[in-house]
Amino acid sequence: MLFNALLLSSTALLARAANFDVRVGGLEGGNPVLKFNPEFVNANVGDTVTFHFAQRNHSVVETSFNSVCQPLLNEQHVPTFSTQFHPVANDETNFPTEVYTVTDASKPLWFYCSQKSHCGKGMIFSINCPTTGENTLDAFRQRALAIGAAEAAASSSAAAWSSTASPDVYGGQTYPPVYHPTVTRTVTFQTETWTTTYESYENSPEPTPVAEDGIVHTVLVGANGSLAYDPPSIQANIRDTVRFVFKAKNHTITQSSFGDPCRKLEFTSTTGQVGFDSGFVPGKDDNSAFFDVKVNETGPIWAYCRQGNHCGQGMVFAINADESSARNFAAFQALAKTINGTGSNNGNTAGNGSPGAGFATASVVGGLATLVLVGFGSVAAVMF
DSSP: OHHHHHHHHHHHHHHHOOEEEEEESOEETTEEOOOEESSEEOOOTTOEEEEEEOSEEEOOEEEOGGGTTSOOBOTTSSBSSBOOOEEEOTTOOSOOEEEEEOOOOSSOEEEEOOSTTTGGGTOEEEESOOSSSSSOHHHHHHHHHHHHHHHHHHHHHHHHHHTTOOOEEETTEEEOOOOOOEEEEEEEETTEEEEEEEEOOTTOOOSOOSSTTOOEEEEEESGGGOSSEESSEEOOOTTOEEEEEEOSSEEOOEEOOSSSTTSOHHHHOSSOOOOOBOOOEEOOTTSOOEEEEEEOOOSOEEEEOOSTTTGGGTOEEEESOOTTSSSSHHHHHHHHHHHTTGGGGSSOOOOOOOTTOOEEEEEEETTEEEEEEESSTTOOEEEO
């Protein structure tokens, strides 16, 4: 009897579950449609939404009302729901699909297409959005359109600037100029809202943390006797920490610049920037020798090892390098090898490190690093 009751209950639950078909993109009169159709549905727990990807190339990514056009991350810092991009030819009629299952119907759920500029043009979707109040579908759309307007203005300014800016020449190679205007944004994260001013680089992360205290990225320095950082290049967000763990031999992690990879930033900066420098740290197998860098900016950060000719052999590192540009990590490493670390004698002398080296932390704020050393003799704090 109990088995039959459970079976009937399960059958009834399945019978009540509904599916909603939503078209993503498509064509209208031969022109692309940047829209979900319908733009919202009202669903219960257990219901499904089947996204049908029509013409052009779209995705569906879950977001939040306060962080529109950015993926919503779970406690493991991965997107809660994010489809791949689905390119669809104009004459295709068999559309690919992806299914979202509703597991929480107690609050509105928000989505967008992550194809470049699509969200900013209003390509958004919602499940159970309110029809009145401050977080309606139209209010969500206006937030997305505001981002699109800001992106369009920045693109226009960049085009105007690029038409008059001169390219840079480093190590005999010519690189396009980089547009990085100073912008002011209001940032909302969880229950916090603040205004931030920063240099905005193309394809750099948004000035929004992914977690209250950020996440920790571990980079091994000189592992297995190599002259390398592993991984050599990462993407990081505001409040994240990059922990450099010195595994073997004697290395540094020292901030530099793209155009002069093997010299301290303080020797090449024209604006008084100093940058972080771990000093020489002997490696330890027990991971007790490490140096932390707190990320407080969104632009690319370049660094190297100033031991001997390590930089000239390609021992360099990058945070938030734009891999789609000419100034990507591979170009930075190649430039270091081309210059061959010839600037390493300008104050970048090698050392034996401190036998009592423990760990160090640095915060990068607009290129200025505050360093706190622990376990380095009597040194308590250094600003350099």
